[in-house]
Amino acid sequence: MVYLGLYALQHRGQESTGISSSDGAQVYTHKAMGHVADVYSEETLAKLKGHASIGHTRYSTAGDSSEGNAQPIVVKCSHGTIALCHNGNLINAQDLRQELAAQGAIFQSTSDSEVILHLLARYQGGDLLDALGQSLSRIQGAFSLLLLTEDSLIGVRDPYGFRPLCLGKLNGSYAFASESCAFDLIGATYIREVEPGEIVLIRGGELQSVKALHAPRLAKCIFEHVYFSRPDSMVFGRTVQSSRDLMGRILAQENPVNADLVVPIPDSGTAASVGYAAESGIPFAFGLIRNHYVGRTFIEPKKAIRHFGVKVKLNPIRELLAGKRVILIDDSIVRGTTSRKIVKMVRAAGASEVHMRITCPPTVSPCFYGIDTPTKKELIASSHTVEEICKYIEADSLSYLSLPGLLRAVSAKGGEFCTACYTGQYPIEFADMIPDAKAGDRQLDLWEASLKE
Ligand code: SF4
Incomplete structure (x- = not known):
């Protein structure tokens, strides 16, 4: 068993x-x-x-x-x-x-x-x-x-x-x-x-x-509903699929855009895309196909494997995407490098516009409670505005679900969730976290490298 x-x-x-x-x-x-x-x-x-x-x-x-x-x-x-x-x-x-x-x-x-x-x-x-x-x-x-x-x-x-x-x-x-x-x-x-x-x-x-x-206080990890748990699971007394569907619906209400297709970045963007498509009336399509034999890149510990994973993980369907204004739905932008590659990939498949929509607020702070996020310095949103990130990933537009929108999607009742990776307000603070969590360096290397590419 x-x-x-x-x-x-x-x-x-x-x-x-x-x-x-x-x-x-x-x-x-x-x-x-x-x-x-x-x-x-x-x-x-x-x-x-x-x-x-x-x-x-x-x-x-x-x-x-x-x-x-x-x-x-x-x-x-x-x-x-x-x-x-x-x-x-x-x-x-x-x-x-x-x-x-x-x-x-x-x-x-x-x-x-x-x-x-x-x-x-x-x-x-x-x-x-x-x-x-x-x-x-x-x-x-x-x-x-x-x-x-x-x-x-x-x-x-x-x-x-x-x-x-x-x-x-x-x-x-x-x-x-x-x-x-x-x-x-x-x-x-x-x-x-x-x-x-x-x-x-x-x-x-x-x-x-x-x-x-x-x-x-309580501090249930909201990221379990955004990304980590399976959509068919009951987590914190609520089905993850329902939360993700609502995230997509609220995202469509908060950040509408004229487009032809809603395309999930599989798998964690899929449930929210269904919600986004239903709310916006824009057709849903599996325009990106995931190779299931590559591990979840986010939780692989070695950098070399992570970059390799991005390349082999997704493949666009050209016939679906060619000439279309595409809304891509993803669960987060961490360093920005993966999103940038995916936007490029969708454009190369013929999409006329690529609009990125994210089912949570910008990830500005690392997690110290069991999710392997990178350091604050590596998180692109910790030191760049949404406009700057949009420019970096080369999307036509970029918007995130608001924090009130996310809390509504998980049916949060006053302060029972940890949202520290979006707010920097940690439920339990400790001395060692300060140098990293409070670091304000911009990702200059990443930014400058991107401009040269
Ligand atoms: S900081 Fe809080 S919300 Fe973010 S991943 Fe960690 S436990 Fe979850």
Whole structure:
């Protein structure tokens, strides 16, 4: 079941994957670099014995992309064997790591997630739930966690609720997943989200819930709805497809343009394009075809792969685009380099005009809570106006969805979402972020290079 579920969650991480299982006496683990389809075999799955299991697909936002950082991370300590899967990013991991290392802790990986296990191993008094509550009160940042011991399965969500985690049921058993699309695949029923700050313990078929962690506000990541999650998933209690459709509709209301075709940049621009086309009355067409065998360029960690990916990922259909005024719909402009290549590609296919519409506000600040955005200096919108970006990507026009429009599209009720990558207002600030997040340098290299091309 976990193996199948990981297929549904492959888009959340493509660097490594792992599964741990428990038969009540022992925890078994298999993990390796690569995609779910490549890492497991009948043989390896047969060795993952037991009645409970957790799995993970990883892309790195802290620590390097290596087998040593693949999850679940497994340790043996006074609480027994513990396997941990972490979705998110801890912002005080470095400080805690230094503190723990100074006290003699030996770290096996460079991942921020390992800090959680070191803290947990140190709390000797009380049961696992007490130790977990104490340990988690020391960490800051984004964390949706699954822990597996010999006899327990535990789901945790940080008190800000940055990353999703939902609870489901299948044949009288419980299941957790980052997104509900994993439940659909295995035939589990979605029950609810794990609440921000909640620890859910499953032991002996019984569920115990503790509201252990508290925060001054909620900060659910709005980018999950813009880009990261699958459109067929229920995330933060809402279907992502509905949000994206509304983003497209509101985008069409806010930023209309006379054109012949609405063309999505697949796949994440697709749902919003349907909404944009329906609202504007302009026909929708798949004018760009995506090669699905190239990974999501955005989450590949190496620059060389990213640039290679852009070239092989999309191909225009000339017959559709020739002589047409085209509206391209995309979910974001990060560095601007990809958008520039796509606009060029569409023009080269014969489009007479190319208008770019983006389903969120300009990305002006990096994320520190589990999305691998580049530094502020690399984000084109951090130092360029919309007009300048439009000129750089060589579009005829460029507009973004407004922040109120985006909040309306996800049905946000007063301040429950993190929107820091669009506003620079971080729900949790910390010292190390300041030099990067506040950096005001313009992308001079990029800009000057483009003018020479
Ligand atoms: S900064 Fe952006 S990507 Fe990161 S958690 Fe906030 S909304 Fe999500």
